[in-house]
Amino acid sequence: MAQTYTISELSEQFDITARTIRFYEDQGLISPRREGTRRVYEERDRVRMKLILRAKRLGFTLSEIRETLDLYDSASGGEEAQGKFVLEVINQHRAILLQQQNDILDVLQDMKNVEQRILNKMKSPEQKV
């Protein structure tokens, strides 16, 4: 066990280019082990990539993602004093996500309306209202 992956395996899995993965490393988002100069990705790296791409799909910038992952890691670690601060940040992020949930529901509803207008028009095309 102890599955590992090459950069091209990982890029294939997530359907991104190797360039992108290296770029994320430059930006401090992931830091895979090295075997000589080659990058070796382990399961935890893969999980991290999944988190990164998820956050990206939600519109967060790479630096926001990096900061957040670092912060959550530090909370997982031992930075005792920062506990309250991390909780605050989490709540800020939660607010953004809830806002997005609402936005999505609104847009879905708009789409339903447009869809209905189209379907109606296809049934009875001569309606000029």
Add this chain to the structure above:
Amino acid sequence: MAQTYTISELSEQFDITARTIRFYEDQGLISPRREGTRRVYEERDRVRMKLILRAKRLGFTLSEIRETLDLYDSASGGEEAQGKFVLEVINQHRAILLQQQNDILDVLQDMKNVEQRILNKMKSPEQKV
């Protein structure tokens, strides 16, 4: 009635700069009436701005937003033949939004976990596992 707004009123309402609004106009996202050289925004422009910003919060690019708004408008208009096409596009967009809904739920769950770890650590700080 027939409320109208200046560019600065609108920028204030939506908490964006006038520059941004003019830029959106350059990109064909809104086209307010002119009174002389001054831009005059009416209610429908305001609604459109709201749609634009909502889509932006969901991570869509300006050109995607422009295309989509144009498309929905055309469906509202009379481009009969494109009906089926518009319905397809709507379904593609819907798939993206549903993906985002899942992403949000996943992230919210992750945040809950981190939160719990912090709270536990604050209760009993000496646990080294």
Add this chain to the structure above:
DNA sequence: CATGACGTTTACGTAAACGTCAACATGCCT
């Protein structure tokens, strides 16, 4: 051993989404 396939760094290019002047017009207040 040479020839891919795969990996590496370095560097420059680019599209998107504005910010930031500059330089000017226009309305209205005193």
Add this chain to the structure above:
DNA sequence: AGGCATGTTGACGTTTACGTAAACGTCATG
């Protein structure tokens, strides 16, 4: 008439998130 707020159009600058090439190392395989 003077002055100030508010508006306008360029034009150039900036950041983000990579793409794209150049130039080279390394390993397996015919």
